[in-house]
Amino acid sequence: MKLGRLNHIGVATPSIADSIAHYRDVMGATHITEPFDLPEQGVKVCFVDTPTESGMNGTQIELIEPYDENSPINGFLAKNPAGGQHHVCFEVEDIAAAREWFEGQGKRILGPTRIGAHGTPIFFLHPKDMQGILTEIMETPQGEGH
Template identity: 50%
Template sequence: MRAHNAPDRNRGIDMIGRLNHVAIAVPDLEAAAAQYRDTLGAHVNPPQDEPDHGVTVVFIELPNTKIELLHPLGDDSPIAGFLAKNPSGGIHHVCYEVTDILAARDQLLASGARVLGNGEPKIGAHGNPVLFLHPKDFTGTLVELEEVAGGAA
């Protein structure tokens, strides 16, 4: 038990907000969307091309979060490489909300975490700035941060 005035070493800096979505790379976007819609009864949104990210996405709305189905837009898509290694598909990344993506990036860089790409946010599928963090810095998980007003509660 710690003293009342001692810092809690298990507590990080408040940055991360709610889980925005779990992204799953899929070899057949239509079949995956149909499985969620027809088998699980989920609300499935129409496909949306995201050329800046090299993917087509389908968002599945759940009561507490979303599933993002990812399919490559071309052979040079990062998802094409993922599917080459994982032909059946699988979980690609998790996305957490933050209120200030630049402050979050700077805090993470100062802690030694690596931001993928050039370190500048891109606009993601929801029209908000996003960044990706190196999986080797987060227990083998690719992490996306998305700036959302009120995200880090």
């Protein structure tokens, strides 16, 4: 298994609108996607693109807000009312092979492989097995200029 690039850092927020204003007005972000709902994951999402010198997209910030009262993000926000870093996401070429490899390493996978916000398969690794960091593994998106 070969770990790919850091695709994004997930940031839980009680308000995507307020977070967009922060990244735009305070941090100077110029490319922020429109928020969209992922009800099957219980979140609303948008991405803040970070530029690179080559012009290609760098690592993204994924802003995640609870979709409803059943959202898994609610527990995080109960402990961190202002929001904060929720997870990191790394790309892999083959999601099935990566899942098998992590399972073979004795790492706990949280739930089934499913389609994530980039439209590619993802799964999460338990933070207790990943040095305290909730880790998302995603299959490398095709056609995004990455």
